[in-house]
Amino acid sequence: MNLLIVGGGGREHAIIRALKKNPEVELVYALPGNAGIGQMAECHPIPATDIDAIVDFAKSHKIDFAVVAQDDPLALGCVDRLNELGIPCFGPDAKAAQIEASKIFSKNLMKKYGIPTAAYETFSDCEKAVDYLKTASYPIVLKADGLALGKGVVICQNFSEAETEIREMMLGGKFGKSGANVVIEEFLEGPEVTVLSFTDGKTVVPMVSSMDHKRALDGDKGLNTGGMGVIAPNPLYTPEIAERCMKEIFVPTIEAMRKEGRPFKGCLYFGLMLTKNGPKVIEYNCRFGDPEAQAVLPLLKSDLFNIMRAVETETLSPSMVEFEKASTCCVMIASGGYPEKYQKGFAIDFGASEETAFVYHSGTKLNDEGKFVTNGGRVLGVVAKADTLENAISKSYFAANQITFEGKHMRTDIGQRALKGE
Numbered sequence: 001m002n003l004l005i006v007g008g009g010g011r012e013h014a015i016i017r018a019l020k021k022n023p024e025v026e027l028v029y030a031l032p033g034n035a036g037i038g039q040m041a042e043c044h045p046i047p048a049t050d051i052d053a054i055v056d057f058a059k060s061h062k063i064d065f066a067v068v069a070q071d072d073p074l075a076l077g078c079v080d081r082l083n084e085l086g087i088p089c090f091g092p093d094a095k096a097a098q099i100e101a102s103k104i105f106s107k108n109l110m111k112k113y114g115i116p117t118a119a120y121e122t123f124s125d126c127e128k129a130v131d132y133l134k135t136a137s138y139p140i141v142l143k144a145d146g147l148a149l150g151k152g153v154v155i156c157q158n159f160s161e162a163e164t165e166i167r168e169m170m171l172g173g174k175f176g177k178s179g180a181n182v183v184i185e186e187f188l189e190g191p192e193v194t195v196l197s198f199t200d201g202k203t204v205v206p207m208v209s210s211m212d213h214k215r216a217l218d219g220d221k222g223l224n225t226g227g228m229g230v231i232a233p234n235p236l237y238t239p240e241i242a243e244r245c246m247k248e249i250f251v252p253t254i255e256a257m258r259k260e261g262r263p264f265k266g267c268l269y270f271g272l273m274l275t276k277n278g279p280k281v282i283e284y285n286c287r288f289g290d291p292e293a294q295a296v297l298p299l300l301k302s303d304l305f306n307i308m309r310a311v312e313t314e315t316l317s318p319s320m321v322e323f324e325k326a327s328t329c330c331v332m333i334a335s336g337g338y339p340e341k342y343q344k345g346f347a348i349d350f351g352a353s354e355e356t357a358f359v360y361h362s363g364t365k366l367n368d369e370g371k372f373v374t375n376g377g378r379v380l381g382v383v384a385k386a387d388t389l390e391n392a393i394s395k396s397y398f399a400a401n402q403i404t405f406e407g408k409h410m411r412t413d414i415g416q417r418a419l420k421g422e
Helices: 010-019 051-060 071-075 078-084 094-101 103-113 126-134 159-170 239-259 292-299 304-312 389-400
Strands: 002-007 027-032 065-068 120-123 140-144 153-156 182-186 192-199 204-212 215-217 221-224 229-232 266-275 278-285 327-335 358-361 364-366 372-374 378-386
Touching (some): 002 010, 002 051, 010 027, 010 304, 010 358, 010 378, 027 051, 065 304, 094 103, 103 239, 120 126, 126 159, 140 159, 192 239, 204 239, 204 292, 292 378, 327 389
Parallel strands (some): 002 027
Antiparallel strands (some): 120 182, 140 182, 192 204, 204 229
16 A cells, blocks of 8 residues: 655654554655655655645555645645545645634634633734733733744733734744734643544544643743654643543534534644643644654554544544553754754764664755755654653653764753653
């Protein structure tokens, strides 16, 4: 069976590794993939956003099943176009992908169906947004409406900061077209939890919970990034909280999307905050998180390909999804300067890292000599699995410390808040 994976980062590397455990999976193509993915799949340099080229490739290579793993192609209707060819896909169509592609859409959906989230206002006029900020309570959260590589969220401590940021977003093009419209949101407090879930549009089956670390520097300081590390499961996400989330958030979201004529099939990402008033939705994503997928999928005991086919055929059941009772830690190794300016092309020495952990490639390529070099802001995700969270963290850092390249940067405190119960 020929599979196609659309995307080219650590998330896709993790998905492919899990899919290849199924003996039916013979050949995997990745568009565009990366150097690490190239060890497990056949990569072709077609951008994930070039939908016409992806469709042509799928036709010419007789693709039997496609996994559209990245947000941009989902929002652009990649699944819709592949379905028109008769190719079954894992991933939502463009109408359902709006749940991530537009923060305004998702916030309005939650308000309409009573799904708990932060209070908010939306703006398309910058001066009206500034006027609103003059009377707002601080801190406050500003969100670009559209996709922004996981970085379109800014927390402001006072009016001066907020005015500068809102003008940069709406008028200065800080997040491109994604910032033309904004959500201004109440600042919530509490620990964050991510819950990825499989859903076929009717049934929703949550995966193991996780805790992402978005800030670039230790102590949750520095700029927001696409994620500097993650642990799974999140020890703060108790069975009681999980039951409440299922009843108040997960099932109502799936039902709301179906009622809106946008049934969601694929992986729906719930970004939650456990506030003193109960769990609330911070954001939805329409696909596996990155790096959450790298920590969650190694714990999956069930066959990922069988689950994906059940999602596509709308035959998903909770009994199909089983996870190990273990813990994982993913430490992201980034280029110095990320998430702002950074250099590429530095040779990577992996040492003995892959003897104790699995190294997922996020931003690598092969140079003319066939050696791995850096080719992105986030370069590698080092994932270890163990019987306890403490051991998983220790193993992950032991492996990560063996990897070297010029300008290497990583946080040294991934998972420490979870260990302390914070």
